[in-house]
Amino acid sequence: MASLATVSATCLNQFPLDFHGNLQRILRSIEISKQQGSRFRCGPELEISGYNCEDHFYEQDTINHSWEILAELLKDDRCQDILVDVGLPVMFKGVTYNCRVIFLNKKILLIRPKQILCDDGNYRESRWFTGWTKVRHIEDFRLPPVVQGVTNQVFVPFGDALLDLHDTCIGIEICEELWAPVSSHIDQSLAGAEIIINGSGSHTEIRKASYALELIKSASAKCGLAYVFSNLRGCDGERVYLNGCSTIVLNGDVLKLGEQYSLMDVEVLTAVINLDAIRTYKNRIRSRSLIAASAPSYPSVRVEWSICEHVSRIPTSPLDTVSFIPPEEEIARGPALWMWDYLRRSGASGFFLPLSGGVDSSSVAIIAYSMCTLITEYLKDHQDEQVLRDVRKVVRDQEYYPQDATSLCGKILTTCYMGSENSSQETKSRAENLANAIGSNHFVINISSATKAFVEELSKSFDGKTPTFQGEKVENLALQNVQARSRMVYAYLFAQLVPWKQQRNGFLLVVGTANVDEAIRGYFTKYDCSAADLNPIGGISKIDLKNFILYAGRKFKLEAVREIVEAPPTAELQPLESNQTDEQDMGMTYDELSCFGKLRKPQACGPFSMAAILLQMWKGKHSPEEIARKVKHFYTSYAMNRHKMSILTPACHMENYSPEDHRYDLRPLFYPDFAWQFKKIDDLVQSEVD
Structure with missing residues (x-):
């Protein structure tokens, strides 16, 4: 008889310090695992406390409450007769560790601390x-x-240590240990582990979904084992979206793959694994057998438990195909669900969006509409009482049931076109057409009287001296900036008072609309309407947003998007006859900005290294002198505007060259004039010319 083991990987949408809610979701996942016949349940990283507790991990309360929740799990009837793995912070001899605790029938078998910590990127x-x-x-x-x-x-x-069961041996990795050059699963598998479990807290980036799966498949295929990977999902109070995709892989073949983006707070993947298939696979890899024969022993904990049952089961077959959604759909789902988690956990009753009719603000409006679409379609297919309770909590109506995305959008999203005497009829029409198409609660105001009042009051203090657009550059910029900052004041005024006008309780979260490229360049007014409560597109490039908005137009049948994409991006802060455009103001194109950003952050280039690479990359496209000028202009602009990046609105991390400096991109607030670096660029260009 084949040795058939039934195991479960879980995916949970946990929340830092929400000990009660986290407990209920863990219990629900264990309950589902048992219903699906599982003998072992693996959970995600730090699921009891929540992953992003950050400096709350210094507090003894966080550790003590985590133990209290573990005690609740140990004594709960639903947690009996199943081997359970959970994650929590543990202090041992005055040192705090990120740990897995494995227990069975009210007995703790092993506390396994994380060996390799993650300290790059967002971590x-x-x-x-x-x-x-x-x-x-x-x-x-x-x-x-x-x-x-x-x-x-x-x-x-x-x-x-390993877990030595009656019928198999289980090894344990924790998140980063899978990514490390020398991974724990290698030594554990050589020492006899047939199943590796991994509780993880891994975030999403556009075009990166397959990376973790490829690592898991490689580990499983190289070592001959079943790999059970459990990941967190959702926005848990931070700038990242934890992307789910829990996985069970056998000998390199994917048996189960969880949803990439979902509203499910609790997802359980259960697979029946043929342990004999693992043993046969191992035995056929002769080089592995030779190494394993001389591998040092590994300490183990004996577990009086069989992961196999003598019941009739059919081994889970590998998936025929494994695919991930395209980047445009990632934008439609990732930031949308990040917004939803933010909204439902904030106590707010909706969003307020300054809608200009350009690509950026229109993208945010469509992402909000996508959020409403995901919610309404999910409720049609699932009887999920938690999602329905969250919707009713947000709209302040305990009888409400969302019938379609447009009606829900009208209750959750308020948009406003904040025009001025410098605004065109075309942008106003584009904003109104999009608002009508998605069903948002739309307003139109004119900010000119407010900005004129600011300038007139200033003029009194300046003995009648009044700035003009035709004057010096400093005058022109000041007049542009006062318009932009006036919009921020109006945005928060509307966000507070729209629910009051509608005679319902609550407040609205102000949504920002600055993309990642403009943030790097510093092409925004400090404390304008980009200074919001959250920004869904702050980690997305202008190029990706244009592709997304066209994709979303087809997906959601929004005819208004074509005009939005085709219109030249403009701030409309100068008189219309100036024909102001963003790329002209910035002195570089969005394509160039994206290239600069990727070289600056992921490839860690300074000015000289960037110029050296671009001299080859853009050879034939620009002269060496022009490339040098562009690099110098970018770094001069970046340095001059670096202070703006320190106050960026919290944005959903979706791109690996984000300048967000809360934790992802730690840089000085002020820079020198790069005189030495620019001289080395000039020398390099001269050598190219010679």
Whole structure:
């Protein structure tokens, strides 16, 4: 008889410090796992406390409450007769570790601390945790009294060990250990592990969804094992969207793959794995067998439990195809669901969006409409009471049921065209047409009287001296900026008072509309209407937004988008006869900006390195002198506007060259004049010319 093991990977939408809510979602996942016949349930990283507690991990309350929740899990009837793996912070000998706790029938079997922490990109784990450095070593951990009272245990194993079950051996990785050059699963599999579990907290980026899966497939195929990967989902209070995609892979073949973006707070993937297939596969890889024969022993914890049952089951077959959604659909879903989590957990009753009729603000409006579409379609297909409760909580109506995206959008999204004497009829029409198409609650105002009042009051203090657009550059910029900042004041005024006008409680979250390219260049007014509560497109390039808006126009049948994309991007802050355009103002195209951004951040280029690369990349397109000028202009503009990036509205991280400096792109606030770097560029150009 084949040895058939039934295991579950879970995907949870957890929330930092929401101990009650996190507990209920964990219990629900265990309940579903058991209903699906699973003998082992693997959960995501730090699921008890929530992943992004950040400096709350310094607080003893966070650790103590996590133990209290674990005690609740241990004694709950739903957690009996199934091997369970959960994630929480644990302090051992005065050091805090990111840990997995494995328990069975009210007994803790092992506390496994994370060995390799993630400290790049959006992650700063070593700020709060320490990596466990004692590889292949376990010590005694004294349980806190709240848990001792449930388990009747005083000491349990703490450290790096395998789980030795009656019928198989299980190894444990935690998130970053999979990505590391020397991964834990290699030594564990050589020491006999047939199943590797991994509780993870991995975020999304456009075009990156397949990366983790390829690593898992490679690990499984190279070592011969079943890999059970459980990931978090959703916006848990940070700038990232945790992308789900929990996975079960056998010998390199994908058996189960969770949804890439979803409204499900609890998703469980269960697979029946033929352990004999693992053993046969291992035995056929002769080089692996040779290495395994001389591999050092690994400490193990004996578990009186069989992961296989003597019941009639059919092994789960590999998926025929594995595919991920295209970038345009990632934008339609990722930022939309990030917005939804932000909204439902903030206590707000909707969003307020300054809608200019350009690509950026129109993209945000369509992302909000996509959010409404995802919600209404999900409720048609799923009897999910939690999603319905969240919708009713937001709209302040306990009887409401969203019939379609347009009606829901009218309740959740308020848009406003904030025109001035410098605005065109075309942009006003584009904004109104889009608002009508998606059903937003739309307003039109004119800010000219307010901005004139600012200037007139200033003129009184300046003894009648009044700035003009035709005057010096400083006058022109000041008059543009006062318009932009007036829109921010109006945005927050509307956000507070629209619910009052509608005679319902609540407030609106102001949504920003600056894309990632403009943020890098600093092409926005500090504290204008880009200074919002959240920004769904702050991590998306202008190029991707244009592609998205055309895609969304087809998907949602929005005829207004073609005109929006074809119109030259413009701030409309100068008199119309100036024919102001964004690219002209910036002194560079959006294509060039995107290129500069990718070289600056992911490829870690300074001015000289960037120029050296572009001299080859743009050879034949621009002269060496022109390339040097463009690089110098970019870095001069970047340095001059760096201070703006320190106050960027929290944005959904979707692109790997974001300048967001809360944690992703840590740079000085002020820069020198790059005299030395620019001289080296000139020398390089001269050598090219010679």
